[in-house]
Amino acid sequence: MAPGTVRHTPRLTRALFPLGLLFLAVGISTALVMPFLSLFLSTDVEAGPLKVTVFLIVAPLSGVLGSTVVGRLSDRGPVRRLLLIGGALAGMAGCALTAVVRDYWILLGLTVTALAVANSLFPQSFAYARQVLERDAPDRAAMGISGLRTVFSLAWVAGPPLAAFLLATGGFTWVYGGAAIMYGLAAVVGICWLDEVGAPAAAPATDDAGAVDAPDAARWTLLLTAAAFTLMQTPLTLAVQALPLFIRTDLGGEVSDAGLVLGLCAALEIPLMLGLGVLSTRLPLRLLLFAGAGCGAAYYALTAVATSVWVLVGAQVLNALFIAAVSGLGITYMQDMLPRHPGRATTLFTNSFPLGAMLAGPLFGVAQHFGYRLAYVICTALCLAGLALLTVVRPGTGYRGSRARTGRTDSTSGYRRPS
Known part of the structure; x- marks a missing residue:
């Protein structure tokens, strides 16, 4: 293994450990809410079949749009840490309001705004991890990404049972309140422990030897x-x-x-x-x-x-x-x-x-x-x-x-x- 491969391993560990906590918090918040969304709409919101169908279509579409917009912004400068914090705060606000609001149209508005922005946390966390791995251990990029992906899987092992417990104890107010707390924890991790990573180099780029670096695919x-x-x-x-x-x-x-x-x-x-x-x-x-x-x-x-x-x-x-x-x-x-x-x-x-x-x-x-x-x-x-x-x-x-x-x-x- 080349000497440069392990030169930044201690810094890599310090960077990926809090990022793992962020993945866990975001994963649990998602796992608390998603499995019971249709039940929430049908019972607490008292939405009919048509409104539930519209909500279940609009929610993922707005999430795709929000993630796409944030994804394009994130590659234009060293702002990914700020976007992670912003996405976590948006998720905290959206879930906190959902814990107490039961008006269908207000909830739909929160879904296409705050929660759509929060949806960018998942891809942006992986993008942040990729930049850290490229900087400190480029030969372990796939292994590092896979390791972080397992943290999200672990969150989904714990999230649904926890949601069922909260639902039985305090209803959907507790479920969405718990999700808001998890988003808040993700924001704290971003503020206190994550460092901003450098912006991706402009294309076409050259390395120190003057060779052209790999271009983007067509x-x-x-x-x-x-x-x-x-x-x-x-x-x-x-x-x-x-x-x-x-x-x-x-x-x-x-x-x-x-x-x-x-x-x-x-x-x-x-x-x-x-x-x-x-x-x-x-x-x-x-x-x-x-x-x-x-x-x-x-x-x-x-x-x-x-x-x-x-x-x-x-x-x-x-x-x-x-x-x-x-x-x-x-x-x-x-x-x-x-x-x-x-x-x-x-x-x-x-x-x-x-x-x-x-x-x-x-x-x-x-x-x-x-x-x-x-x-x-x-x-x-x-x-x-x-x-x-x-x-x-x-x-x-x-x-x-x-x-x-x-x-x-x-x-x-x-x-x-x-x-």
């Missing part, structure tokens, strides 16, 4: 890659929506068996995500991503022909490998394609999940009509289509997937040190 390459990730992330929502009904109607199991299957997958996903992060320092990122997508297609194909719940239980290793590869390594893959725009790159990737979730809605309706086993046939086709699109769309000559692990120091990483 626009169509980025859009088609984002489309591929959207295709592969659509099954993450569609399969979960169909699972309890599929187990009950097609496999003769209990709805509670879905909890066993999903819990096992979550338990396997975290160590596998860390393991793939370690492997990314030795194997090409693109190869690991393709292998993970192949595991996803194999899992959904196996589920489509399953005859018992135990087949699904045994196949969760494939499912966890798929989620770990796409959700963990996909961020780094997209960031490598936009080396001087980590905010835009991360936002392109993270937006693929809400877009995939919206696509899953009508596909679930088709499965309801023709049988829930069809949902997993569709998931298999979506995984294969996403994998095929990734295979056809080459990252281009500027792709840094291999160079990012060569141990370059910050003088050649494409980033300026903060002055």
